[in-house]
Amino acid sequence: MPMFRPPPIAPSEITPQSVFLDRRRFMQGAAALGALGAGGGSALAAPAALAAPRNAAFSVDAEPTPKKLVTGYNNYYEFGTGKYDPAASADQMKTRPWTIEVGGEVEKPQTIDIEALLKMQLQERVYRFRCVEAWSMVVPWVGLEFNQLAKMVGPTSKAKYVKFTTAMQPETMPGLRVPVLDWPYVEGLRIDEAMHPLTLLTLGVYGEILPNQNGAPVRIIVPWKYGFKSVKSIVKIEFVEQQPGTAWNKAAANEYGFYSNVNPNVDHPRWTQKRERALPALFASRQTEIFNGYGDQVASLYAGMDLKSNF
Ligand SMILES: Nc1nc2c(c(=O)[nH]1)N[C@H]1C(S)=C(S)[C@@H](COP(=O)(O)O)O[C@H]1N2
Ligand SMILES: [Mo]
Numbered sequence: 008m009p010m011f012r013p014p015p016i017a018p019s020e021i022t023p024q025s026v027f028l029d030r031r032r033f034m035q036g037a038a039a040l041g042a043l044g045a046g047g048g049s050a051l052a053a054p055a056a057l058a059a060p061r062n063a064a065f066s067v068d069a070e071p072t073p074k075k076l077v078t079g080y081n082n083y084y085e086f087g088t089g090k091y092d093p094a095a096s097a098d099q100m101k102t103r104p105w106t107i108e109v110g111g112e113v114e115k116p117q118t119i120d121i122e123a124l125l126k127m128q129l130q131e132r133v134y135r136f137r138c139v140e141a142w143s144m145v146v147p148w149v150g151l152e153f154n155q156l157a158k159m160v161g162p163t164s165k166a167k168y169v170k171f172t173t174a175m176q177p178e179t180m181p182g183l184r185v186p187v188l189d190w191p192y193v194e195g196l197r198i199d200e201a202m203h204p205l206t207l208l209t210l211g212v213y214g215e216i217l218p219n220q221n222g223a224p225v226r227i228i229v230p231w232k233y234g235f236k237s238v239k240s241i242v243k244i245e246f247v248e249q250q251p252g253t254a255w256n257k258a259a260a261n262e263y264g265f266y267s268n269v270n271p272n273v274d275h276p277r278w279t280q281k282r283e284r285a286l287p288a289l290f291a292s293r294q295t296e297i298f299n300g301y302g303d304q305v306a307s308l309y310a311g312m313d314l315k316s317n318f
Pocket of ligand 2: 082137138139140233234235
């Protein structure tokens, strides 16, 4: 069984050492990853297919990261801070029934059922995905543009930001008992970032519905930003006037800014962002690209902004 080593710098720096260095938990996780290799996301049932045509114009021309890593090496702190915790324990999460409450500065606030989203015209997009911890993946996500959902509710002119909130299921999410973040997990985007065609409301990956550990049943993917902006298991979307407080910014404002655009020229205070470990590689040998390689599409959103102070 291949052993995937933890990133060169990362969870041990971000989370309490006692949690990360707990060898028993680590070994359980590693065993679970081995099981994934043999079976798939769940021991109980095969994941449902969610095939969608690939949108080549919005896909990178790169080989996707092995599925076993995309669905087995995760950050989902509600299920623990270890990379193998989510795949090992997220199967208990209840993903039906599931609704998203969409409101705030909108003409038609509404509660949207996940089944309605699944019936919409979906597409597959192969995106680069870059974690702030300096590892990256290439992932075939399935979903729709977030702006399609926004059109359903009609944001008003007062809507300047969008705030996303993750579900809280204390009975299935053991990580909520650990105060690493100010739960629930909240993230935000400026309205033009949210409405950008690259911002994907994501329902599936690798042609199947999202495994719980990847943020089932619905999450956001913002490919030019560090991974923590890509909120999982969304239950609430609010269009707001003021920039929302976000979970990681509250936890360490000097390390995790509101924008968090991938930027090789702005190092994390505790490690370099110049290079990244393109999984499954063991070393950080890939040059990090400004805006994660999406500069042609998104740089204009930040024209005239100092990206060092607005990190
Ligand atoms: N609710 C919630 N969303 C989250 C996280 C989390 O801990 N909780 N982790 C973030 C981070 S740091 C990353 S890198 C990505 C990981 O997504 P993946 O596991 O699908 O690769 O999810 C992001 N979304
Ligand atoms: Mo991340």
